[in-house]
Amino acid sequence: MFTSTPHIEPAKGTTSHIADLLQLTQQARRLPIRLAHFAKSPTSGPHPSIFRGRGMEFEEVRHYQPGDDVRAIDWRVTARTGQLHTKIFRQEHERPFHFIVDHSHSMQFGTRVCFKSVMADYSCAALAWLAFHHGHRIGGAIVHEQPIWLKSQAGKKGLFSLLNKMTTTHAPHQSQQLSNTLEQFIHHSRGGEILIIFSDFFDFSEHTQSLLKQLSYHYDIACIHIQDPLEQRLNQQGNYHFSNGKQTVNITIRSQKDKKYYSDYMSKLHEEKQHFFIKNGIAYCTISTDQDPIVALEQAITDQPLLRRQL
Numbered sequence: 381m382f383t384s385t386p387h388i389e390p391a392k393g394t395t396s397h398i399a400d401l402l403q404l405t406q407q408a409r410r411l412p413i414r415l416a417h418f419a420k421s422p423t424s425g426p427h428p429s430i431f432r433g434r435g436m437e438f439e440e441v442r443h444y445q446p447g448d449d450v451r452a453i454d455w456r457v458t459a460r461t462g463q464l465h466t467k468i469f470r471q472e473h474e475r476p477f478h479f480i481v482d483h484s485h486s487m488q489f490g491t492r493v494c495f496k497s498v499m500a501d502y503s504c505a506a507l508a509w510l511a512f513h514h515g516h517r518i519g520g521a522i523v524h525e526q527p528i529w530l531k532s533q534a535g536k537k538g539l540f541s542l543l544n545k546m547t548t549t550h551a552p553h554q555s556q557q558l559s560n561t562l563e564q565f566i567h568h569s570r571g572g573e574i575l576i577i578f579s580d581f582f583d584f585s586e587h588t589q590s591l592l593k594q595l596s597y598h599y600d601i602a603c604i605h606i607q608d609p610l611e612q613r614l615n616q617q618g619n620y621h622f623s624n625g626k627q628t629v630n631i632t633i634r635s636q637k638d639k640k641y642y643s644d645y646m647s648k649l650h651e652e653k654q655h656f657f658i659k660n661g662i663a664y665c666t667i668s669t670d671q672d673p674i675v676a677l678e679q680a681i682t683d684q685p686l687l688r689r690q691l
Contacts, residue, residue: 391494391673396501398547404502407674408509412681440468475573476532477511478599479504479520480565481546482558482579482606488551491610492670500578500606501546502673507576512539516574523579525552527561529568558583562591571598578604580611581653593660602663604677605653609670612650613643 391400441454444464457465481504487497511518518539519532528549530541558579565575575595581588581603595601619632633639650666657664665680667673 391498391502391669393498394488394490394495396498396547398543401501401505401543401547404505404674405509405513408506409513410674411506411510411678441465442468476517476519477508477574477576478532478565478569479508479518479542480523480558480561480575480577480579481520482523482577483546483549483552484523484556484558484579484583485552486580486582487606490608490669492608494669496580496606496608496669497551499667499669499671499673500604503604503606503667503677504546504576504578505543506674506677508539508542511574512536518542521561521565522546522549523556523558523561524549525554525556527564557588559585559588559591562588562595566591566594569598573599574602575599576602576604578606580606584653589656592656592662596660596662600663602665603657605664605666607666607668609668612646612668613639 441457442465444453444458444466448466452467454465454467481500483497483500487500488495490496490498508518512535515534517532517534518541519530520542521530522528522545528545530538530545532538533541558577558581592601592603619630631642633642654664656662665677667676667680
């Protein structure tokens with residue numbers, strides 16, 4: 381359970397509890413995210429721009445000034461007046477936050493403090509509370525046998541709907557893939573919003589990567605990679621069985637050489653994923669199941685400018 385003291389207990393157990401997620405409200409305020417360019421306002425944000433990007437709305441036309449982006453020139457007004465004019469845009473005061481939380485088979489696993497699915501829930505709840513405190517709409521999906529969709533809603537409706545679904549969605553009986561949810565999300569989304577994905581990314585096929593690329597063109601994306609220490613390093617000799625709900629891998633560790641081979645192999649997979657996210661401009665961080673989710677998010681956001689900018 382979380383408290384208001386500096387030493388917060390990490391997420392625990394195999395299931396998430398709504399009471400614990402509700403207590404994250406104050407801890408979420410510790411996260412070093414100002415959400416300044418998404419800040420809610422009765423009119424619009426304080427930062428005008430001469431280039432229309434995602435999340436920008438038109439404000440006015442003024443005379444061209446040295447240094448203005450030529451792409452923002454209003455050619456119709458320029459032709460009519462005979463003088464160069466530039467379109468001015470202002471950042472929108474609201475952009476919905478969409479959270480995709482992976483509850484697939486591979487996420488129902490943990491060897492230290494909690495399951496990966498529980499850590500995903502706690503991490504998601506922290507950022508959802510932050511979005512709520514800044515007045516943003518909240519929606520998303522739970523990766524399950526069939527994706528569980530959450531309509532984007534303002535206020536406590538959006539927040540509590542997400543927290544409730546995360547804590548009442550039981551472990552799936554059949555295998556499922558993150559890619560299925562991403563594919564449906566693309567078909568039903570309109571883009572220009574914030575998308576945060578919490579997953580172990582065991583489903584990281586070429587198809588999944590292609591979908592993430594497509595989403596990165598239309599959304600500001602942050603991917604929170606949930607891991608268990610055992611997936612990074614095997615310290616004990618013995619036989620290990622890993623499954624993503626669809627495929628099973630058996631690993632036998634008999635010596636230090638086997639341990640090193642496994643550790644090097646997992647590091648290589650992690651680096652490949654990290655390279656993909658960086659290459660495609662997708663904010664990315666890793667959280668382990670033995671960490672405090674607030675502390676881990678706080679550190680990741682502080683250390684990674686891209687993650688801080690996306691959020």
